[in-house]
Amino acid sequence: MRFLRFRRLFLVLSSCAAVPLFAVKEGDSQADVLAEKGQPRSRMTAGETVVFTYADATIKLKAGKVVSIKPAGSAADAVASSTLTLPSGQWTTNYQSALTVAKAENRKVFLFFTGSDWCGWCKKLDGEVLTKPEFKAYAGEKLILVKLDFPRQIPQSAQLKAQNRGLSQQYKIEGFPTVVVLSAEGKEVGRLGYQPGGPKAFIGELEKL
Numbered sequence: 001m002r003f004l005r006f007r008r009l010f011l012v013l014s015s016c017a018a019v020p021l022f023a024v025k026e027g028d029s030q031a032d033v034l035a036e037k038g039q040p041r042s043r044m045t046a047g048e049t050v051v052f053t054y055a056d057a058t059i060k061l062k063a064g065k066v067v068s069i070k071p072a073g074s075a076a077d078a079v080a081s082s083t084l085t086l087p088s089g090q091w092t093t094n095y096q097s098a099l100t101v102a103k104a105e106n107r108k109v110f111l112f113f114t115g116s117d118w119c120g121w122c123k124k125l126d127g128e129v130l131t132k133p134e135f136k137a138y139a140g141e142k143l144i145l146v147k148l149d150f151p152r153q154i155p156q157s158a159q160l161k162a163q164n165r166g167l168s169q170q171y172k173i174e175g176f177p178t179v180v181v182l183s184a185e186g187k188e189v190g191r192l193g194y195q196p197g198g199p200k201a202f203i204g205e206l207e208k209l
Helices: 002-018 030-037 075-080 095-104 118-129 133-142 157-168 196-209
Strands: 044-045 049-053 058-060 065-072 084-086 108-114 143-151 178-182 188-192
Touching: 002 044, 030 049, 030 058, 030 065, 030 084, 044 095, 049 095, 095 108, 095 143, 108 118, 133 143, 133 196, 188 196
Parallel strands: 044 084, 108 143
Antiparallel strands: 044 049, 049 058, 058 065, 108 178, 178 188
């Protein structure tokens, strides 16, 4: 009898241990996540989207609410583990993470292939369009901006050089500046280069893609 009572108690405790006392679920707020899970080991933000990476899960929130929860080891966890912050309208050099954010935000990806410290036309495009308030405002709503630089004097990590070189080959870049525009799903929808007319004319061409 004593053995049977012990066995029943063991089964009850085991079943309780398998069910978490608290669990984050879709629809919970960011405050709920932090209260339950604590601070994440890394985070990625872009506009209203935030991705928290924990040891056991990757949690994506939009507008402050949980929209998906994926177990650790998923592709989303691998991306989020390299912390990336993409404030609206700002540039990143991380191609893979940009694709993930673009899909989550339903934005196009703006790949800017440039030689920032030696290419005259690249400097003109940057100075006349990409740094202007009109373009920044448009990009903040519509684009994820990725700078793929091939400088002659500016130091770069071996990893960044390899990424940019590989993307130059993948997209068959033959000259600078070249802008490759991708859909939110990562498919090429068009290309642009330098053109006169400032941000208004440039945005007009983007809108046609």
